[in-house]
Amino acid sequence: MPHGATPSAPSSPKPAHLISDRAKRYRAQKAVRGPKLCVLCGARGPLDVMHLDGDESHGEPENLAYGCRSCNTRLAYAFKRIGAGVPTQQYNPSSGVPTFKQYVWAITHHARHSHDEGGAIIHATPKSKRIEYARRIADIIRSRRGEVPF
Numbered sequence: 001m002p003h004g005a006t007p008s009a010p011s012s013p014k015p016a017h018l019i020s021d022r023a024k025r026y027r028a029q030k031a032v033r034g035p036k037l038c039v040l041c042g043a044r045g046p047l048d049v050m051h052l053d054g055d056e057s058h059g060e061p062e063n064l065a066y067g068c069r070s071c072n073t074r075l076a077y078a079f080k081r082i083g084a085g086v087p088t089q090q091y092n093p094s095s096g097v098p099t100f101k102q103y104v105w106a107i108t109h110h111a112r113h114s115h116d117e118g119g120a121i122i123h124a125t126p127k128s129k130r131i132e133y134a135r136r137i138a139d140i141i142r143s144r145r146g147e148v149p150f
């Protein structure tokens with residue numbers, strides 16, 4: 001359980017990591033940019049702030065986008081499901097934008113709140129790519145019901 005969780009928090013269908021730190025969520029609400037519609041499905045509401053790499057500690061605008069409740073929940077579930085079995089990826093910053101496989105490796109191996117290789121890969125991934133990758137991850141989980149193809 002991440003720090004910041006309180007026993008008095010109201011129950012919610014969202015994963016715990018999405019509701020555990022109200023201060024971060026509040027900051028994310030202030031930092032998010034872009035049109036007010038879900039970046040994954042285009043729905044206009046109700047919208048939450050989506051962390052494109054699944055890590056609430058990454059609150060920079062690059063990692064924030066609007067997402068509907070359904071996609072936000074689905075993406076969080078997808079991140080959870082792909083959390084194992086991904087081979088190690090060596091990322092060379094000079095090779096440019098991380099590939100989808102490198103990105104998935106990064107989000108599943110990056111230790112939250114630490115500056116490790118996974119974090120470097122995530123930071124090297126521009127927002128447009130994070131959106132594309134988040135959509136691919138969500139689509140994979142939806143179409144294959146958790147059967148991870150990598």
Ligand SMILES: [Zn+2]
Pocket residue numbers: 038039040041042043067068069070071072
């Ligand atoms: Zn959506």
